[in-house]
Amino acid sequence: MTAGRGQGRTALAYLSPALLVLVALLGYPVYQLVVISFFDYGQEQVSGGAPLEFLGLGNYSALLGSAKFWSVLGQTVAFAAVCVLGTLVVGAALAVLATRVRPWARTCLFLAALGAWATPAVAGSTIWLFLFDANFGLVNTVLGLDGFSWTYGKWTAFGLVAAEVVWCSFPFVMITLYAGIRAIPAEVLEAAALDGASTRRAARSVVLPLLRPLLIVVTIQSIIWDFKVFTQVYVMTGGGGIAGRNLVLNVYAYQEAFAASEYGLGAAIGVVTTLILLAITVFYLRALRRSGEVL
Amino acid sequence: MRKWLAGVAVVALAAGCAPVQSGPATSGTDETTGQLRVWLFDEVNRTAKEKVVQEAVAEFQGKHAGVTVDVQYIQVQSRAERFKAAFSDPGSAPDVAEFGNTDLAGYVAAGGFADLTADVAAWDEGKDLVPGVLDTAKVGGKVHGVPWYVGVRALYYRTDVFTELGVQPPSTLDEIAPLARRIRAAKPELLGISVGGKYVYGALPFVWANGGDIATKSGDKYTAAIDSPQAKAGIAKYAELLRDDICPPAQCAGNGGDASVENFRGGKAAMTIGGDFNRKSVDASAAAGKYGVVPLPGKDPGSVAPAFSGGNLLGVLSGTKRRTLAGDFVELLAGKRYQRKMYDAMGNLPTFTDVQRVVADADPFLKPFTTTLAAGTRFVPVTPSWAKIDAQAVLPTMLQEIATGGKDVDTAATSAADAMNAAFTS
Numbered sequence: 001m002t003a004g005r006g007q008g009r010t011a012l013a014y015l016s017p018a019l020l021v022l023v024a025l026l027g028y029p030v031y032q033l034v035v036i037s038f039f040d041y042g043q044e045q046v047s048g049g050a051p052l053e054f055l056g057l058g059n060y061s062a063l064l065g066s067a068k069f070w071s072v073l074g075q076t077v078a079f080a081a082v083c084v085l086g087t088l089v090v091g092a093a094l095a096v097l098a099t100r101v102r103p104w105a106r107t108c109l110f111l112a113a114l115g116a117w118a119t120p121a122v123a124g125s126t127i128w129l130f131l132f133d134a135n136f137g138l139v140n141t142v143l144g145l146d147g148f149s150w151t152y153g154k155w156t157a158f159g160l161v162a163a164e165v166v167w168c169s170f171p172f173v174m175i176t177l178y179a180g181i182r183a184i185p186a187e188v189l190e191a192a193a194l195d196g197a198s199t200r201r202a203a204r205s206v207v208l209p210l211l212r213p214l215l216i217v218v219t220i221q222s223i224i225w226d227f228k229v230f231t232q233v234y235v236m237t238g239g240g241g242i243a244g245r246n247l248v249l250n251v252y253a254y255q256e257a258f259a260a261s262e263y264g265l266g267a268a269i270g271v272v273t274t275l276i277l278l279a280i281t282v283f284y285l286r287a288l289r290r291s292g293e294v295l
Numbered sequence: 296m297r298k299w300l301a302g303v304a305v306v307a308l309a310a311g312c313a314p315v316q317s318g319p320a321t322s323g324t325d326e327t328t329g330q331l332r333v334w335l336f337d338e339v340n341r342t343a344k345e346k347v348v349q350e351a352v353a354e355f356q357g358k359h360a361g362v363t364v365d366v367q368y369i370q371v372q373s374r375a376e377r378f379k380a381a382f383s384d385p386g387s388a389p390d391v392a393e394f395g396n397t398d399l400a401g402y403v404a405a406g407g408f409a410d411l412t413a414d415v416a417a418w419d420e421g422k423d424l425v426p427g428v429l430d431t432a433k434v435g436g437k438v439h440g441v442p443w444y445v446g447v448r449a450l451y452y453r454t455d456v457f458t459e460l461g462v463q464p465p466s467t468l469d470e471i472a473p474l475a476r477r478i479r480a481a482k483p484e485l486l487g488i489s490v491g492g493k494y495v496y497g498a499l500p501f502v503w504a505n506g507g508d509i510a511t512k513s514g515d516k517y518t519a520a521i522d523s524p525q526a527k528a529g530i531a532k533y534a535e536l537l538r539d540d541i542c543p544p545a546q547c548a549g550n551g552g553d554a555s556v557e558n559f560r561g562g563k564a565a566m567t568i569g570g571d572f573n574r575k576s577v578d579a580s581a582a583a584g585k586y587g588v589v590p591l592p593g594k595d596p597g598s599v600a601p602a603f604s605g606g607n608l609l610g611v612l613s614g615t616k617r618r619t620l621a622g623d624f625v626e627l628l629a630g631k632r633y634q635r636k637m638y639d640a641m642g643n644l645p646t647f648t649d650v651q652r653v654v655a656d657a658d659p660f661l662k663p664f665t666t667t668l669a670a671g672t673r674f675v676p677v678t679p680s681w682a683k684i685d686a687q688a689v690l691p692t693m694l695q696e697i698a699t700g701g702k703d704v705d706t707a708a709t710s711a712a713d714a715m716n717a718a719f720t721s
Contacts (some may be wrong), residue, residue, distance in 0.1 A: 041314050043405045044679065047316075242695045243492075243699055261379070262683070285494070
């Protein structure tokens with residue numbers, strides 16, 4: 001017991017620098033976010049033109065009571081699901097492809113992927129808009145769809161943004177999984193082959209279980225990224241699409257709260273988003289643990 | 296360990312249970328020397344603006360020994376962030392700033408701009424300011440800025456197309472849709488009239504001309520009136536333009552004012568609603584030399600639809616340490632002489648009755664705009680809630696919902712009114 005206590009202290013001493021940084025950079029802002037979400041905190045209050053008013057859960061009840069919030073939330077979940085699925089499928093397929101092709105082809109693939117990855121979100125979105133421009137876009141010229149507006153319809157606009165999100169986020173999945181596949185010892189695969197396993201069987205029973213920890217990481221990362229997507233939607237649909245039908249949670253929060261200087265309400269949306277993401281992550285990890293996997 | 300953590304939590308809670316607020320933004324000092332900081336908006340043709348401003352700065356520095364004027368040009372798009380930061384931290388704020396009149400109510404509620412009522416009353420040029428324009432600088436009856444220039448919109452049309460088809464510019468608001476439809480039928484490559492689902496200042500004259508309004512005021516509270524029968528009649532008239540046979544929603548629903556004028560500039564539209572401030576860009580476009588401008592007609596022949604009186608003001612920030620100097624600089628730069636120079640350099644419409652008359656007599660192009668101004672202009676509700684309604688895109692959403700067929704006029708106007716009332720009461 002005493003030894004355990006001593007060890008705990010030593011561990012704490014070693015962890016304290018990291019802990020200090022985390023508390024300062026993460027803990028304090030989160031604390032402020034939660035506090036602000038309990039107040040009517042607008043520009044008047046920030047600059048001292050009006051007194052602070054404590055609302056308690058007022059911002060939350062206003063938020064959860066609004067039908068628009070729920071429809072935007074549903075839209076966000078569906079949009080994020082499509083993006084995550086697309087990113088994982090494209091990323092995994094190309095990672096497998098990269099292990100099968102010759103070095104020069106692999107180099108080309110990686111360079112192209114890194115290009116997409118390195119492009120800033122605003123620049124990428126704008127370039128995609130040029131490509132899909134109704135009158136002058138390359139895509140419409142090639143497809144002979146002159147004058148067709150991709151950003152007008154709700155579903156074409158969402159599809160276009162989802163494609164752009166997949167385009168700029170698949171390289172992370174691809175490179176991570178490629179590294180994971182490469183790290184699988186050749187002996188293991190050889191042994192499976194000697195035991196008579198087909199390629200498909202080896203992939204399912206050997207490669208996939210070995211890759212699972214990596215898959216978990218990239219899935220959670222993708223969920224968090226795609227749930228919080230802002231730039232692509234904001235730039236490509238002009239701030240949420242025609243009549244706001246392409247709004248996702250982050251753009252909605254920006255429009256309702258920050259552009260309108262309702263920081264209290266904005267903080268409440270931030271807290272709710274954080275809780276939802278935490279819930280998704282915890283649920284996903286527990287589901288995995290139940291199926292017998294330990295992270 | 297547990298106790299230690301609990302202790303930290305208690306300290307953290309005690310350290311600040313409330314979010315930060317900066318103190319009241321008045322400094323109480325009035326220095327007569329030092330640096331006067333000025334924020335003006337950046338422009339596409341800034342060199343022209345800069346030249347006039349530098350002239351004013353030189354004159355001001357010549358009159359006030361020991362004073363330097365530092366002018367910074369800020370981006371219109373990021374103005375909200377810049378001003379919010381300036382109000383939250385008076386130390387980094389300018390003494391004098393240019394700002395849009397629709398932002399005024401929010402800025403004043405934030406405690407950002409000083410009361411200039413007494414200054415304007417004591418100023419010999421103050422009495423010549425156009426009363427309707429000066430009203431856009433008032434919050435609760437107090438003047439918080441000097442109108443520097445105004446902008447109003449009128450109907451631009453292509454003279455060559457009209458001559459070819461043998462048609463006349465519309466004489467009533469209700470004539471616009473049939474005329475635009477007829478032009479597009481004859482010339483399918485042209486939009487009958489280029490308008491947009493986000494072009495609120497293009498749509499509001501339709502509402503006002505039909506006797507409607509955005510909101511009505513009783514006491515100091517606003518109530519949305521956008522769902523009144525008159526307002527809905529106006530909205531319906533405007534939404535009728537956003538149809539495939541005039542301005543197809545797929546092309547037009549996402550357009551604001553700039554994009555609407557851009558179609559006209561590109562020679563792709565027979566008409567558009569544009570401002571006096573759009574003239575220079577239209578003169579440098581495919582439509583140059585073959586367009587005319589008339590006031591946007593009202594309900595009855597010969598009448599003018601009330602236009603939105605946009606424009607920019609010069610104000611003094613309440614946190615300034617050089618209140619007198621700042622007020623003097625505003626009166627110099629927003630005064631008659633420099634407004635005239637700004638008109639010559641930028642084409643900005645002056646805010647003084649007499650200066651307006653002089654420039655309009657010299658330049659027939661301005662006639663439709665001064666006629667529109669003289670016929671009476673309208674404004675958006677003067678309340679900080681307007682910034683919220685604007686940021687939440689309440690009116691564009693309403694117009695777009697109707698244009699895309701998502702909602703009919705009644706439903707869309709009702710939900711817009713609900714959203715506005717929620718903002719007015721929050």
